[in-house]
Amino acid sequence: MASNKAKGILCVIGGLILHIVFGCLYLWGNIQVYVTSYLYKYDTSITLDDTSTVFILQNAFKVICVPLATFLIDFIPPWSTSLIGGVISMGGVFASTYATNLYLFIFLYPILFGIGTGFCYMIPIMCGWEYFPEWKGTVSGIILSGYGCGSFIFSFISIGIANPDEEQADYPIPGGNIFNPESPVSSRAPAMLRIICAIWCCFIIAGMFLVSRKTNPALVQPLPKTSRLHTRQDFFQNETINSHLSIPGASITVEPELSEVFKEYRVYYIWLMLIFSSSYPLYLAGSFKTFEQIDLHDDRFITLVGSLGAIANGLSRWFWATLQDFFGFKKIFALLMIFEIIVAFTFVSIHRIKILYLIWVFISFSSLGGYASTAPTLCAKIYGPISGGKTYTIIFSAYAVSPMIGWGLSKMKTKGVLEYSTLFYILGIMPIISLIMTIFLNDSTMVKNASCLNIKNEQNMRKGLLK
Numbered sequence: 001m002a003s004n005k006a007k008g009i010l011c012v013i014g015g016l017i018l019h020i021v022f023g024c025l026y027l028w029g030n031i032q033v034y035v036t037s038y039l040y041k042y043d044t045s046i047t048l049d050d051t052s053t054v055f056i057l058q059n060a061f062k063v064i065c066v067p068l069a070t071f072l073i074d075f076i077p078p079w080s081t082s083l084i085g086g087v088i089s090m091g092g093v094f095a096s097t098y099a100t101n102l103y104l105f106i107f108l109y110p111i112l113f114g115i116g117t118g119f120c121y122m123i124p125i126m127c128g129w130e131y132f133p134e135w136k137g138t139v140s141g142i143i144l145s146g147y148g149c150g151s152f153i154f155s156f157i158s159i160g161i162a163n164p165d166e167e168q169a170d171y172p173i174p175g176g177n178i179f180n181p182e183s184p185v186s187s188r189a190p191a192m193l194r195i196i197c198a199i200w201c202c203f204i205i206a207g208m209f210l211v212s213r214k215t216n217p218a219l220v221q222p223l224p225k226t227s228r229l230h231t232r233q234d235f236f237q238n239e240t241i242n243s244h245l246s247i248p249g250a251s252i253t254v255e256p257e258l259s260e261v262f263k264e265y266r267v268y269y270i271w272l273m274l275i276f277s278s279s280y281p282l283y284l285a286g287s288f289k290t291f292e293q294i295d296l297h298d299d300r301f302i303t304l305v306g307s308l309g310a311i312a313n314g315l316s317r318w319f320w321a322t323l324q325d326f327f328g329f330k331k332i333f334a335l336l337m338i339f340e341i342i343v344a345f346t347f348v349s350i351h352r353i354k355i356l357y358l359i360w361v362f363i364s365f366s367s368l369g370g371y372a373s374t375a376p377t378l379c380a381k382i383y384g385p386i387s388g389g390k391t392y393t394i395i396f397s398a399y400a401v402s403p404m405i406g407w408g409l410s411k412m413k414t415k416g417v418l419e420y421s422t423l424f425y426i427l428g429i430m431p432i433i434s435l436i437m438t439i440f441l442n443d444s445t446m447v448k449n450a451s452c453l454n455i456k457n458e459q460n461m462r463k464g465l466l467k
Contacts, residue, residue: 007212008131014210015124015143018082021089021200021207022117023150025062026285026313028055028110030155030306031192033169033178034162035105038189040173041181042100048175049407049414050102052287054110056407059282060400061114066121067393073213073386078123082208089116090204093197097190109193121396122389123211125376129385130214136385137377141321144373148314148365154196155307159300161192166300175414255384256446261391266382266442273441274375274398275405276434277337280344280427281368282399283406284361285309305358309365316369321377329378329443336370337435339363344428348421384447405430 036051069081092112099105128139163185169177179185261267324332343360350356379395380388409426412418418426 004131004215008128008214010210011124011131011212012128012139012142014207015128016146017203017207018120018124018211019143019146020150020153021203022121023147023310023314024154024196024200025055025058025113025117026148026151026310027154027158027196028058029285029287030151030303031158031162031189033176034158034185034189034192036173037169037171037179037181037183037186039100039102039105040178041186043102046102047173047414048178049411052175052407052410054106055285056400056403057106057110058114059403061111062118062121063397063400065115065118066396067390069119070122070126070390070393073123073126078127078211078213079208081123082120082204082211085116085118085120086201086204086208087116088119089113090197090201092116093193093200097193097197122376122393124207126385126389127211127213129380129389133385135325136380137321137323137325137374138318140376140380141318141373144317144321144369145314147372148310148312148317148369150310150314152307152310152314154199155303155310157196157199158192159303161195162188254447255387258387258390261383261387261446262394267391267395269437269441270375270378271395271398273333273434273437274371274395275402276430276437277333277340277371278368278399279402279405279430280340280424281364282403283410283427284347284364285313285368287406287410301354305361308358309361312362313365313369313372316366317373320370321373324374324377329374329381330438330441332374333371334435334438336367336374337431337438340367340431341428341435343367344424344431347424378443382443382445382447384445 032048032051032054035054036046036048039051040046069085072081089112092108092115095112096105096108099108124143125140128143129136132139163179165184167179167183167185169179171178171180320332320336343363347360347364350360375395376389376392379392382388383391406427409418409423413420413423
């Protein structure tokens with residue numbers, strides 16, 4: 001038991017380290033202006049809206065690939081998924097530093113980075129749930145805090161490499177200002193990415209060998225139909241189950257099959273909730289620097305804003321997920337939506353005041369961390385740690401849809417169809433819808449649990465499963 005607990009702690013630490021790298025998806029909000037300035041030297045038709053698609057594509061390919069490794073969890077060890085994902089993502093980032101064409105850069109950086117990190121995303125969390133089944137929210141919160149803090153750490157590293165002299169972006173192009181394409185800041189962008197990539201590789205190597213499966217986890221079985229439990233041989237003559245029940249203190253967790261999960265409405269209901277709740281903070285996460293830079297012309301301050309936002313994103317994941325263990329999903333998620341509604345509707349009024357801009361971004365990133373850490377725990381509660389983990393990887397696709405909404409609205413703003421205020425009001429309406437949906441959400445579990453000391457408890461086990 002002590003050995004499993006120690007391994008569980010190491011697993012959570014390893015997951016935290018890995019997610020520091022995965023969370024650097026949000027670093028794009030800080031480095032976009034440097035990379036755009038560099039690429040503009042080779043193609044003067046590039047706009048900031050064009051390079052904003054990097055953030056969208058990272059999200060999209062990440063969520064597409066998140067389910068892959070979760071369905072392989074019973075066939076390959078966790079470290080191998082980290083190795084595969086690391087090679088794909090880091091190979092793409094390193095190769096992108098030699099790209100001078102936007103489309104080649106988009107293939108190498110966001111697409112391969114998204115594929116690689118998505119492949120590894122859920123494995124540390126699911127392994128951590130096996131070790132600490134009673135503290136799913138805390139486990140996912142700790143691991144996902146790394147996801148938020150990664151961009152905080154590397155924002156300062158990136159600005160220290162690319163813009164150590166604190167030059168200002170004053171070269172206007174459609175969508176905002178960049179650095180002069182011939183300036184030293186622009187020319188340092190490839191070196192910045194290479195150094196960051198080398199550090200990321202060290203993090204992946206350090207974290208991948210710490211993540212492991214529990215030695216003797218509770219046996220997980222698909223939820224059988226009641227008719228299948230009428231006879232002994234239908235369930236209790238199963239060799240795997242009988243062998244497991246012979247272990248003192250053994251337990252069986254009976255989870256729904258994915259085919260049953262996707263027949264009920266809640267999967268699609270939660271998916272829509274996440275789209276409506278995440279559209280505003282994900283838009284801000286990808287554009288806060290280019291949006292505000294037009295007014296403040298202070299690269300270091302805006303980098304500080306993004307870095308503190310990243311800290312909020314990271315630490316809030318642990319904070320909100322732990323509160324969820326005590327107060328439940330609905331109360332915590334509703335509170336997050338209330339915060340989000342307030343800041344979205346007031347953002348345009350305060351964005352030229354530095355201290356308020358910092359506070360509003362901090363709150364926005366906190367809500368981003370909140371729903372990102374509470375939603376997987378909700379799925380684990382409703383469907384179980386294994387089926388719930390696999391279900392969440394499908395629901396996770398909501399995070400690919402929501403940035404596209406913000407990007408589409410931003411394009412309309414650039415073309416003069418929308419004012420900034422209208423854009424934020426539209427994004428503010430969406431969490432109102434999510435709040436209403438949260439109130440009416442049924443979060444009861446579909447999981448059946450039974451503990452037994454030996455096979456003689458068969459009848460009680462069967463009764464427990466049939467309840």
